[in-house]
Amino acid sequence: MNKEMDAFILAGGRSSRMGFDKASLTLGGVGVIKRISNALSGIADDIYVAGGEGEIAGLKRFPDVADEGSERSSLAGLYSALTHATTDWIAVAACDMPFITAGLFQSLAERRFGGSDAVIPRDISGTAQPLCGLYRVGPGIEACRIALTGMDLSLRSMLAGIETIWVDFADIAHLPDSERFFINLNTPEEAAAAETLLVEGVGR
Numbered sequence: 001m002n003k004e005m006d007a008f009i010l011a012g013g014r015s016s017r018m019g020f021d022k023a024s025l026t027l028g029g030v031g032v033i034k035r036i037s038n039a040l041s042g043i044a045d046d047i048y049v050a051g052g053e054g055e056i057a058g059l060k061r062f063p064d065v066a067d068e069g070s071e072r073s074s075l076a077g078l079y080s081a082l083t084h085a086t087t088d089w090i091a092v093a094a095c096d097m098p099f100i101t102a103g104l105f106q107s108l109a110e111r112r113f114g115g116s117d118a119v120i121p122r123d124i125s126g127t128a129q130p131l132c133g134l135y136r137v138g139p140g141i142e143a144c145r146i147a148l149t150g151m152d153l154s155l156r157s158m159l160a161g162i163e164t165i166w167v168d169f170a171d172i173a174h175l176p177d178s179e180r181f182f183i184n185l186n187t188p189e190e191a192a193a194a195e196t197l198l199v200e201g202v203g204r
Contacts, residue, residue, distance in 0.1 A: 004087060004088070004089065005043060005044050005087045005088070005089040005090050005091055005109075006044055006047070006085050006086055006087045006090050006091075007037075007040035007041075007043070007044035007046070007047045007048070007090060007092070008047070008048050008049070008050045008080075008081035008084075008085075008090055008091070008093075009033060009036050009040070009047070009049045009050065009059070009092075009093055009095050010051060010074065010077040010078065010092055010094050010095060010131060011023040011033075011049050011052055011056075011061070011077070022095055022096045022185065022186075023049065023052065023056055024056075025095075025096065025098075025185060025191060027098050027191070027198060028198040031057050032096065032098045032185070033049065033056055033057040033059065034057045035098050036095065036097065036098070036100060037057065038102070039093070039100045039101050039102050039104070039105060040091055040093060040105060041102065042103075042105055043091055043102075043106060043109045046086070048060050048081075048084065049061040049062070049095070050062050050064070050078075050080040050081040050092075051063070051064055051077050051080065062080055062081075062084045064076045064077060064079075064080045074130075074131060074155055075144060075147055075148060075154070075158060076148065076153075078092060078130075078135070078140070078158075079144035079148060081135075082135060082137050082140045082144060083141060085137045087137070088136060088137055089112065089134055089135065089137065090134070090135055090137060091108075091109075091133070091134050092131065092132070092133060092135065093131065093132050094131035094132065094184060096186065097181075097183065097184050097185075098183070098185065098194060099177060099180035099181055099183050099194075099197075100132060100182075101176065101177065101181070103175045104121070104172060104175055104178075104181055105134075107172055107175060108133060108134050108167060109134060111165055111167060113165075115163050116136070117135070117136040117143075117162035117163045118130075118133060118134060118135050118136065118140065118159055118163070118164040118165065119133055119164075119167060120132075120133040120134075120159065120164055120165070120166055120167065121133060121167040121169070121172060121181075122166060122167065122168055122169050123169055123181070124169045124173075124179065126168075128156055128159070128166065129182050130156060130158075130159060131155070132182065136162075139162045139163070140162065143159075143161045144158060146161065147161075183197075
């Protein structure tokens with residue numbers, strides 16, 4: 001596949017339930033950031049971390065771009081990624097989703113067409129997963145700017161203002177380990193459960 005987009009791992013949140021920075025999580029002795037960057041490398045040559053400063057796992061970090069004193073949110077992280085992009089489209093993934101794969105992102109990339117501005121999958125329950133998807137930079141920046149000035153900082157509301165392709169779980173269920181794609185790690189207990197999945201041979 002011709003790689004035509006930058007990719008960003010969204011980090012920088014408070015990680016209050018985990019008790020430490022989720023960007024530093026490891027799973028099976030491998031950093032979760034590294035696992036995610038491996039998945040994104042199938043469609044992107046350049047991969048960065050949105051949130052924080054310096055480097056992590058050999059990836060450059062970009063601080064959030066938002067008004068001083070504004071609430072930190074996933075929307076702010078996405079806005080940061082979009083404003084630092086050098087390509088027309090970007091791929092994004094949350095820093096706590098260790099089981100996403102290159103196959104998933106390749107499948108999403110193949111669904112970009114026409115005037116679409118975002119490609120967002122849904123999990124097995126039908127819930128949208130906007131922290132694991134593709135965004136067209138121009139429309140995405142404008143939609144984020146509008147959303148950041150309002151009271152609703154949800155990514156789902158932002159997506160309602162742009163042309164979004166929703167990818168039902170049935171369309172990606174054939175991919176290996178698809179039932180694990182959208183597991184995210186918010187607590188030490190969830191991290192321990194993910195370690196157990198690795199021992200059982202899932203998501204290696």
